[in-house]
Each structure stands twice: as structure tokens, then as C-alpha cells.
Amino acid sequence: MSFYNLHVHSLYSYKDALPSPLEIAKKNKEMGLNHFTITDHGSVGSWIAGFQAAEELEMQFIPGIEIYLENQDKTNKKQRYHHITAIAKNQIGLKNLIKLYNNSYIKWSKKITPKNILLENHEGIILLSGCISGEPAYWLMNQQDDKVRNMLQEYKNVFKDDFYIELQYHGLTLDSPISEKEVYFKLQQFAKELNIQCVATTDSHYLNKEDSLEHSLYKYIHYKDFTGKDYKYDYKKNTIEPAFNGSGYYMQTEQEAWGYIKNITQDYSAITNSELIVNKCEKTHFPEAKPLKDMYNELHSL
Secondary structure: OOOOOOOEOOOOOOOOOOOOHHHHHHHHHHOOOOEEEEEEEOOOOOHHHHHHHHHHHOOEEEEEEEEEEEOOOOOOOOOOEEEEEEEEOOHHHHHHHHHHHHHHHHOOOOOEEOHHHHHHOOOOEEEEOOOOOEHHHHHHHOOOHHHHHHHHHHHHHHHHHHEEEEEOOOOOOOOOOOOHHHHHHHHHHHHHHHOOOEEEOOOEOEOOHHHHHHHHHHHHHHHHHHHOOOOOEEOOOOEEOOOOOOOOOEOOOHHHHHHHHOOOOOOOHHHHHHHHHHHHOOOOOOOOOOOOOOHHHHHHHO
16 A cells, blocks of 8 residues: 555645645656645646646646635634645546636635535545644634534535545644644544544645755745744754744655654554545546637626
8 A cells, every 4th residue: 555645735825835736746756656636725726737747747637626615613703714625536526626616716705615515516526624724623622522523424424435534743833722633633533433534644835855944935935025924044053943833744655654643643544545545536637628609798797
């Protein structure tokens, strides 16, 4: 069995990640893998380049999105959405992800998708529960365990065996009554109770471990004027404070992924389930655009 990075960001995760789709494909090829996935923030912008890279390198591209899921907590006006990871199992799933993406801009604005719409368009989609910014972690950190149990059961009822609890470990410092480890310990308890499989992911934003410095500089350059935050530079060590909380946001090998994830689980199936998910995924293609019969009126109607 091999480990596949299923939660991966490319430069199409605007102002957040470094590698191009071709670089991601080549990195997977170097690791001896014939499939690769990209799950950018609320975007399918990488997909055409992903399919082109797959054709060039004779690989299979599995398209995905990190969906911005509408926050159900109406008492929290600051946090409008959660993250949840979705990948296309087949061509129907690809079309449903495109539909969700298009409607998140056209109907609901600012890339946010209501949960009921996600559930209505679930066919052909493999859903992972999300990172520490996901809905389950949000409610656990707000000590609403019953909400988490009900939510996970709802996803399980709809997506069946194509719903997985996503496990990550980055050594985070959380502003929360419970720690990162406690969040994932509780999620695994729910997984056992509800008969849901877990899968390890890395939330990669750059290719290699040593790219962390470059990634931090990239983030600070993009956001300095917006946040007013200056990075902390250590002249003696020639290092800067990382832009991300914790570590491990790179394309990891099986051994590296286990080195992180064993901090929160001793169940190696979290690693091997990544390959089981990949093996579920059929080869897909990007739909060809159809010419407009009446360009002026059809564009005007949008």
C-alpha cells in the first residue's frame, strides 16, 4: 500500500500555496505514485492544468475542491464558513463539483456553499470531514459534542462509505478549551461509534519540507499590507517566524505522514485508506465547452 496526499493546495489557492499543478504531479511521480489530487480553496482553477499535467506525465488526475461550507452557527457573525474536502469519484462527481463551484459564486456569493446544497449534489463525490478549520473541529472546540455526532451521522447517511473522517497533525497551538490532539481523539471515537473510516491528510501548501521558509515569505509579502504584520527575522539563525501555525504542510511520503499522524492515532489504516480512496476514483475529463448559439443574449442573461 502507498500513501497519497489527498488534501493538496496549488498556486490556485490564491495567496496561500506555492506549487503549480505540474509541479505537484511531478512530485507525486518522484514518490512513485501514478495519481495526484488537488483540492484548492473554493476553486477549480487548477483543473485544466492538472489534466494537462496528467496527460504529459501519463498519470491520473483526481480533481477536488476544499469547499467553503456555510457556518451553521448563526451566533458567530465573524466566521462565515468552514472547510470541507471533496474529490471527484467519477465524471458525475466532477460535474457536481463544478455545479457547486459555479453556484457558490453566482447564487450564494463569495465561494460559500450551504450544507443542504452540498448534500443534494453528493452523487459521485468522496467527502472528507476537513482540517482543523472544518465543521466537526469547530463544534468540538466549542464543546458541542452532540452536534458533531449528529453531523457526522448525517454525512454518513448521505455519502455512505464515501465519507471519511480526515485526520491531520501539525502540532498546532489552539485558542480553544481542548487541544489539537483532543479534537482528533474525539473524532476517532465518533468514527468507531458510527462506523466511519478515517484517512490521514497533510494539507500541503508547498512541495518539500525545506520550502517552509519560501512559503512563509510568500505569505508575508502578500498579506503584510492587509494585516500590518511584520515577520520576525532571526539574524543569527537566518530564519523567520513561520506563517502557518505548526508544521508539516508539505507533500509527505508514507513514512513522513506516519511520523506526524502517529501522534494522534496508532491505526495505520488512516495511512492505507488514502490508497483505497484513490482506487475508488475513475478517470475523469474536463467537460468541453459548447459554442454559444446566440453569444450576445446568452452572455447578457448571465
